[in-house]
Amino acid sequence: xxxxxxxxxxxxxxxxxxxxxxxxxxxxxxxxxxxxxxxxxxxxxxxxxxxxxxxxxxxxxxxxxxxxxxxxxxxxxxxxxxxxxxxxxxxxxxxxxxxxxxxxxxxxxxxxxxxxxxxxxxxxxxxxxxxxxxxxxxxxxxx
Numbered sequence: 001x002x003x004x005x006x007x008x009x010x011x012x013x014x015x016x017x018x019x020x021x022x023x024x025x026x027x028x029x030x031x032x033x034x035x036x037x038x039x040x041x042x043x044x045x046x047x048x049x050x051x052x053x054x055x056x057x058x059x060x061x062x063x064x065x066x067x068x069x070x071x072x073x074x075x076x077x078x079x080x081x082x083x084x085x086x087x088x089x090x091x092x093x094x095x096x097x098x099x100x101x102x103x104x105x106x107x108x109x110x111x112x113x114x115x116x117x118x119x120x121x122x123x124x125x126x127x128x129x130x131x132x133x134x135x136x137x138x139x140x141x142x143x
């Protein structure tokens with residue numbers, strides 16, 4: 001990692017552990033801190049504890065899919081400005097036509113992802129101001 005590149009905290013949300021670990025390993029060698037979670041529910045739990053500099057989000061996952069996670073993330077002020085790139089094995093998925101309107105910065109096709117391009121994208125996110133670490137609201141007792 002060159003001296004101009006800051007360290008980014010990256011959250012990878014992907015139900016395929018091998019792919020997640022491969023990307024995480026590459027980004028870690030690039031000097032970044034990476035956490036992999038296998039589904040949308042665990043991703044939302046992880047986001048409560050720490051807001052990353054960037055999110056790599058799989059589109060098709062069991063349970064809460066990537067588009068549902070995207071909608072939730074974008075609906076919260078605390079996470080609303082975190083850069084998100086979609087990872088997909090199905091780049092022709094028609095649902096992806098409108099993800100830019102939901103704040104997706106980039107789409108990477110899993111079958112032909114260029115890890116250097118992915119690292120460059122993460123490096124760019126690391127140079128941006130860190131996401132605001134707003135404290136989550138206190139849970140409502142008895143509500």
